[in-house]
Amino acid sequence: MKLALLSDIHANLQAFDACLADARARGATQFAFLGDLVGYGADPAPVVDRVMAMAAAGAWVLKGNHDALACHPPAVASDALGEMTASWTHAQLSEAQRRFLDELPLLHRDGSTLLVHASVDSPERWHYVHDGRGAGESLTAATEIAADIRHVFGGHVHRQMLYYQGQGRGLLEFAPTPGAAIPVPAHRRWVATIGSVGQPRDGRQEAMYALFDRDAAKLTFARVAYDHAAAAAAIRAAGLPEFFAERLSRGQ
Amino acid sequence: MKLLEPGETLDGFEVKANLHSGGMAHIYQVQYANGAPDPGFRMAMKVPRMATGDGAENIVGFEVEAQILQALSGPHVPRFVAAGDLTRVPYLVMEYIEGKPLQHWLDEARESRVRPSPETIARLGEAVASAVHSLHRQNVVHQDLKPANVMIRPGKDGIGGGVLLDFGLSYHGHYPDLLAEELRKAIGSPVWMAPEQVVGVRGDPRSDIFAVGVMLYELATGELPFGEPQTAGGLRQRMWMQPKPPRAWRSDIPPWLQEIILRCLEPEAAKRYPSAAHLALDLADPSLVKISDRAHEMQGASLGTHIKRWFKAAGMEYKPSPLPMEQIDQVPIVMVALPYKDVTDATLYSLRVAVNRALGSRPGARLACVTVISPSETSSTDAERSEGRVHSHHLERQKQWVRGVDLDGRQVSHHVLEAGDVAGAIIEYARGNHVTVIVMGAATHGLKLQAFKPTIPIKVAMEAPCTVILVKQELPFAQLSEVEA
Numbered sequence A: 001m002k003l004a005l006l007s008d009i010h011a012n013l014q015a016f017d018a019c020l021a022d023a024r025a026r027g028a029t030q031f032a033f034l035g036d037l038v039g040y041g042a043d044p045a046p047v048v049d050r051v052m053a054m055a056a057a058g059a060w061v062l063k064g065n066h067d068a069l070a071c072h073p074p075a076v077a078s079d080a081l082g083e084m085t086a087s088w089t090h091a092q093l094s095e096a097q098r099r100f101l102d103e104l105p106l107l108h109r110d111g112s113t114l115l116v117h118a119s120v121d122s123p124e125r126w127h128y129v130h131d132g133r134g135a136g137e138s139l140t141a142a143t144e145i146a147a148d149i150r151h152v153f154g155g156h157v158h159r160q161m162l163y164y165q166g167q168g169r170g171l172l173e174f175a176p177t178p179g180a181a182i183p184v185p186a187h188r189r190w191v192a193t194i195g196s197v198g199q200p201r202d203g204r205q206e207a208m209y210a211l212f213d214r215d216a217a218k219l220t221f222a223r224v225a226y227d228h229a230a231a232a233a234a235i236r237a238a239g240l241p242e243f244f245a246e247r248l249s250r251g252q
Numbered sequence B: 001m002k003l004l005e006p007g008e009t010l011d012g013f014e015v016k017a018n019l020h021s022g023g024m025a026h027i028y029q030v031q032y033a034n035g036a037p038d039p040g041f042r043m044a045m046k047v048p049r050m051a052t053g054d055g056a057e058n059i060v061g062f063e064v065e066a067q068i069l070q071a072l073s074g075p076h077v078p079r080f081v082a083a084g085d086l087t088r089v090p091y092l093v094m095e096y097i098e099g100k101p102l103q104h105w106l107d108e109a110r111e112s113r114v115r116p117s118p119e120t121i122a123r124l125g126e127a128v129a130s131a132v133h134s135l136h137r138q139n140v141v142h143q144d145l146k147p148a149n150v151m152i153r154p155g156k157d158g159i160g161g162g163v164l165l166d167f168g169l170s171y172h173g174h175y176p177d178l179l180a181e182e183l184r185k186a187i188g189s190p191v192w193m194a195p196e197q198v199v200g201v202r203g204d205p206r207s208d209i210f211a212v213g214v215m216l217y218e219l220a221t222g223e224l225p226f227g228e229p230q231t232a233g234g235l236r237q238r239m240w241m242q243p244k245p246p247r248a249w250r251s252d253i254p255p256w257l258q259e260i261i262l263r264c265l266e267p268e269a270a271k272r273y274p275s276a277a278h279l280a281l282d283l284a285d286p287s288l289v290k291i292s293d294r295a296h297e298m299q300g301a302s303l304g305t306h307i308k309r310w311f312k313a314a315g316m317e318y319k320p321s322p323l324p325m326e327q328i329d330q331v332p333i334v335m336v337a338l339p340y341k342d343v344t345d346a347t348l349y350s351l352r353v354a355v356n357r358a359l360g361s362r363p364g365a366r367l368a369c370v371t372v373i374s375p376s377e378t379s380s381t382d383a384e385r386s387e388g389r390v391h392s393h394h395l396e397r398q399k400q401w402v403r404g405v406d407l408d409g410r411q412v413s414h415h416v417l418e419a420g421d422v423a424g425a426i427i428e429y430a431r432g433n434h435v436t437v438i439v440m441g442a443a444t445h446g447l448k449l450q451a452f453k454p455t456i457p458i459k460v461a462m463e464a465p466c467t468v469i470l471v472k473q474e475l476p477f478a479q480l481s482e483v484e485a
Helices: A013-025 A044-056 A065-071 A086-092 A095-102 A132-145 A228-237 A242-250 B056-071 B103-112 B118-137 B205-221 B232-239 B255-264 B276-284 B303-314 B324-329 B345-359 B387-402 B422-432 B456-463 B475-484
Strands: A002-006 A030-033 A107-110 A113-116 A151-154 A160-165 A171-174 A181-183 A190-194 A207-213 A218-224 B013-021 B025-032 B043-048 B080-083 B092-095 B150-152 B162-164 B333-337 B366-373 B412-418 B437-441 B467-471
Touching: A002 A013, A013 A044, A013 A207, A013 A218, A013 A228, A030 A044, A044 A086, A044 A095, A065 A086, A065 A095, A113 A132, A132 A151, A132 A160, A132 A171, A132 A190, A151 A207, A160 A218, A190 A207, A190 A218, A228 A242, B013 B043, B043 B056, B056 B080, B056 B092, B103 B205, B118 B150, B118 B162, B118 B205, B118 B255, B118 B276, B118 B324, B205 B255, B205 B276, B205 B324, B255 B276, B276 B333, B276 B366, B333 B345, B333 B422, B345 B387, B345 B437, B345 B467, B366 B387, B366 B422, B387 B412, B412 B422, B422 B437, B422 B456, B437 B456, B456 B467
Parallel strands: A002 A030, A113 A151, A151 A190, B333 B366, B333 B437, B366 B412, B437 B467
Antiparallel strands: A002 A207, A107 A113, A160 A171, A160 A190, A181 A218, A207 A218, B013 B025, B025 B043, B043 B092, B080 B092, B150 B162
16 A cells, blocks of 8 residues: 555645645555645635545545634634634635534544544644654554554644654654655554645745555655645735745745 | 574575574575576575564664665675565575675785785775765765675786675665664774764764774784774774874885875864765875875874864764765765867866866865877877877876866876777766766867767766766857957
8 A cells, every 4th residue: 555645735725736646646545634634725625625525535534723723713813823814714615614624533543554633642632743752752642542553644743754763762853855765664663744735844845745655664755846836826816914825935 | 593404495595505604693695495596696695693582672783784785786785685574584685795805805914924015905995995985875874894894806816896795783864773872872893983983973974984994904004993992981092092003013004005094094084085985086096195294104193182182072972964975975076078189278268167166165075187098199119109208298288277276275186098989988987986077078079070970078978977067168268269360
């Protein structure tokens, strides 16, 4: 099985389509969407439509904090970036789309692979996994669910990172080179944050996703160029804050 | 795992003979059990002594080697054939390398009480350095080079290409380092380990250059530069201590060899050869070696120097290494092909501008000037056109040309090659000397035939193993000559 892992699409249709095409070209046989389908971007309805169609065809879909927020936007939006677009997104989505998002699960397990939006440690609290310690907490919670979990994949932090057991006790952090197939054999345990499709924040414009070849036990972090100018134009045309448009070209 | 007997099979491989039983693994010669022919070379199987059940940590080195060997290619590593499932039957099948380990030359010298000649040491060293560079270009640092892990294939006078073995402690820049831990510790073999390895730095290609230096030192002197340290304190000595100069052991060691060896053994990585390609270049032609004071030293550094270095070493900290390939890209070997006919001043000027640009501001860059002349240029009967005269004429032209290059202390070498096939000679030189970038004129080397057949620059651009910069002559010169006319 070649599992394409896409997270934090954030209603960026251009980036989403580019990643889907890239994953298909690389022979992906199963798709998983690790949450935050919406929020920030201009095309929540088309993105959710595509995901719903793929879910009907067998793709796995998880709920992210922005999906939850779009279903139940705060009555009075705070200054928090995420909440600024929640009401707008809510209005864009149909009743059926909102119900789809609202009913998404927080975890998905397939054999020794466990998928989550943020951390397996209290997934509903959306803990950030941005160091070995956070990854370790997620992994510990995963092994409490099932002792034979080997690969934990999540999004939420918008960066691509692999955490693994070295010779010490805690998990070590490894910054992957995009495109390199990394051996992740199943006799070890791994935690990966696979990056964001729709809103890269590491100073590069290219969309991020990952491809897990489970039979070969190899994980490839991918970067895909997409029409970020069109995505930014759509955000401006929708009347959303300029900041969300402008940051796409900077990858920030 | 217990020793396998000849005739026994493991996962489709039949054991023919036990080649070696080491502390960590057994090595067997194997063939396919179903009678299928070998894949074009003989095969060796490595089976760890430890089974997985004995404790996973013992087998990590084996796991690292299996991963890295599968990712490597080229003539300087054994070709990978198969790997067993680590949790079931751990083994590794690879190309059996014909040849002798570097240890052979050390043993032979000890028994015969005759040290290998400086020329032999240089040839062995060049074979090893070229192999090491090939590894670094694939983003791998060996981290455990020693005479038992370096094979020399058969070749002229018994010395062919180098092949590196045993990647159990190696580092791959694209893979998570399974040997790392939060509290960095020394990983390697104490005799050959670089100072930065002592404090847990992994992934610096210059650590391998240090290990090559230790091997060259032993070949030349029969002694180990830092002995065989048994304690952590003994191991740390090399972080500040300069070894006894090779010529203090044997005064017949030439200064150039001492210069090379001591440069490899500098405690600070930045003072060593910046890449194994630079080291190979010096070993290939000792006349290129830039002799410094250290070539003539007959005793070690003073106590004061050692104390200063000790304080510096005490502050040495762990810094993560960039990818090995990125590191060696910073120290390019720039080759300029200087034509000797059909060339205008404007082209020579433009070549100089392009070379200055290619050298950039990189202090570790190095320049090789090459002129390929036709064999018909020289004559064995006409004294005016004797090989020596013609060559020195072209070398002199190169030296004049290079005066306009902003070298800023960087090393430059001059070469005149005779060949009928100019493009072939340029490509061969670039390949043999690990050249990073070739600079040549776009319209030189056969200008008149340009329109009719693929010209030399095109052939070079198509077949060169590296980047090629084709230089066009700068416009103002052309206009200037028109005005004069």
